Amino acid sequence: MSDITVTTEDGKTSVCSPYDTTFVSKAKTIGGRWNGPAKAWQFDARDENRVRDLLREVYGTDGSPTDDSDLVTVRVRLADHEVSYRDGADAKFAGRRIATRPGRDSDVRLAANVVLIAGKLPSTGGSMRYPQINAGDDVIVEVRDIPRATLSLEREGSYEIVGETRGEVDVDALLTEREQLLARLAEIDALLPEPEGTETTTQEAAKALGVSVRTVQRWAATGKVEARKNDQGRWIITITI
Structure with missing residues (x-):
């Protein structure tokens, strides 16, 4: 959006x-x-x-750029999306205000990318204190360029998808977002305490690591994993968790 x-x-x-x-x-x-x-x-x-x-x-x-790359056009009955009269003379869809009436005798104003498809908007609605759109059941509007993700805010069946647009992903924006996330992860890693280790046998370590016992023994001997030998000369492997 x-x-x-x-x-x-x-x-x-x-x-x-x-x-x-x-x-x-x-x-x-x-x-x-x-x-x-x-x-x-x-x-x-x-x-x-x-x-x-x-x-x-x-x-x-x-x-987010990923949301703006997957857009849809929908048609809705305006009356189904008018808000409570105490919340203002508005109609909203998927988190967006799609229509409003500034005053009881003012014309209804449709938001950008919203067009009237069928029906006629009444010239007056509500009271001086609480103006309302008061659209009839025949008033249908088309709302364009809605991120598909926002449809989760609406009841299924309260809209009809009539068009889809998969725009090009903004690569630069995604790269910037990734850099910000990686920087934040680095900050979190720096704040977290060092992970504790669990000592286990070579057989248990092999199972946990998805390798053979011989591989674990070789890693222990070459220092690839943290390990020590017990009193019986057997490898004890330390696995960080």
Whole structure:
């Protein structure tokens, strides 16, 4: 989803995403703070995984390149996706706001990549305090460029896939993401204590390592595995766990 971006630098993870009351509420519970000038939510970088989990929970995606490479076009009955009147005059699909009515007597505004396929949108809806879209059952809209992964947020049968687009994977973005993950793994390895070792016989070691006993004995003799000889002159192998 191109309208979601996550960047981490200088100890901060920044998120740009469409406005959603659920995301705002839950972002605060994990220390999120709104940065007005940057127009982004900011978190401690140590909470990046929690932030990405929250994005997937609310929007169905965290904006990863792999999600944006597999897009679908769907058709939905707009009335099926209108939110509660107390949550605003909106209709949402797969974590995206697809339509809104700013005021009771204002025209319904369809979001980018959303087009009216059938039916007619009413010219008024709701009350002055609580405007609503109030689409009839005949109003069908087409929502384009939806990451397939976000469909998990919707009830099966509440949409019809009418098109698929498998775009080219952004190799540079994937390489950058891999470098970030490898760097984080290196940080985790540095923080973890040294693994403890379990001493075992050559037969048990061979079974655990998937090799023959003779191979384990040769590795012990050449120092390829950590080993010592017991009082009977038999090899005792140390396997780290």
